[in-house]
């Protein structure tokens with residue numbers, strides 16, 4: 001029931017509607033494919049009709065601005081009636097022979113979940129029909145798109161990868177990191193921080209270079225960077241797993257339960273407090289000392305926040321998108337002295353609601369919390385409030401335009417600006433840049449060229 005996911009004293013959404021308008025989430029295979037594109041040599045196959053893979057490729061290409069290859073079992077009317085086994089067997093054979101992938105990830109779709117195709121059984125049949133061949137690992141990922149969201153699809157894909165590949169064999173002194181659906185730039189920020197801390201890691205999975213690649217003569221058909229199959233196998237031997245996203249920790253739970261690997265879930269290291277918490281986990285688990293370079297970045301970020309405070313203080317903000325990005329940004333926005341008055345996610349999540357209630361209590365404000373809602377609801381709410389900044393993906397651009405509120409683009413998808421794959425918000429270094437970007441957006445929109453704040457009096461006297 002959606003309405004129990006709305007928590008607020010100030011709700012303006014009065015009309016009861018029976019459709020989702022401008023959704024704030026995407027379907028499960030979208031997240032699963034993103035996870036697979038962070039694995040070196042991986043080929044995703046969507047077991048469904050061609051339109052599904054076209055949609056994934058289109059959405060991912062316009063966000064990451066990289067060639068994205070996603071294959072399809074190309075279901076038709078006949079195969080819907082008689083089952084898609086033949087199509088999946090043919091697709092596996094073709095992909096294996098033509099493209100020689102290091103791993104194949106097979107996701108389901110609305111269609112094949114509804115007709116009840118048993119992907120694991122079909123994959124087993126394929127393997128049994130090639131007993132003497134050196135087949136790549138083939139991983140089934142059940143992603144029924146009429147439930148959950150792309151965030152659940154990502155979670156299921158990472159879990160399926162470790163369920164099928166992780167193999168205990170000694171200890172490796174590394175930390176597994178499950179990044180969640182963050183940009184390539186943010187994965188790179190986390191990798192850089194771990195390098196500074198001199199801590200070895202396995203990323204489950206790693207899109208830092210596979211979806212932000214240099215231009216060269218060879219266009220790679222499969223990701224030529226990313227987490228290697230052997231690394232995923234080795235994840236069963238690590239010291240701990242940190243899921244940056246609280247909504248993508250199923251693989252960590254699996255590794256904890258099956259191999260006794262300590263699991264830590266979130267929060268996304270956005271802003272000072274959350275990044276401190278992340279660094280704290282790492283130092284506690286590994287016994288490593290925090291280097292001067294990281295202390296310095298933290299100090300610069302605090303200095304930037306203090307410098308920005310007079311411009312940002314008490315300004316009301318709306319944030320929307322994936323649940324962990326929204327809660328991470330909400331805490332960061334509070335650190336800037338601003339108020340995240342409305343937060344919205346398409347994912348129905350009691351964890352999200354609880355996290356936002358905690359942030360509100362700690363910072364003494366009463367936000368409108370919309371979970372499992374759409375951007376129509378967000379717009380209705382924004383209309384009756386006095387907000388000065390929107391933060392979220394490109395789907396909110398029309399709201400920003402019609403309400404004349406500046407929009408700071410981040411999250412997924414961002415298709416109407418360049419460089420979405422490099423937008424980074426995690427850690428201290430990216431945090432410093434974000435303080436500047438947010439504050440300069442405020443200055444650009446609410447201050448004149450001499451640095452004076454617009455007021456009604458100023459506007460009248462002009």
Ligand code: SF4
Pocket residue numbers: 027028029048051052055108109110111145
């Ligand atoms: S919602 Fe279903 S039909 Fe539509 S793209 Fe996703 S999997 Fe395919």
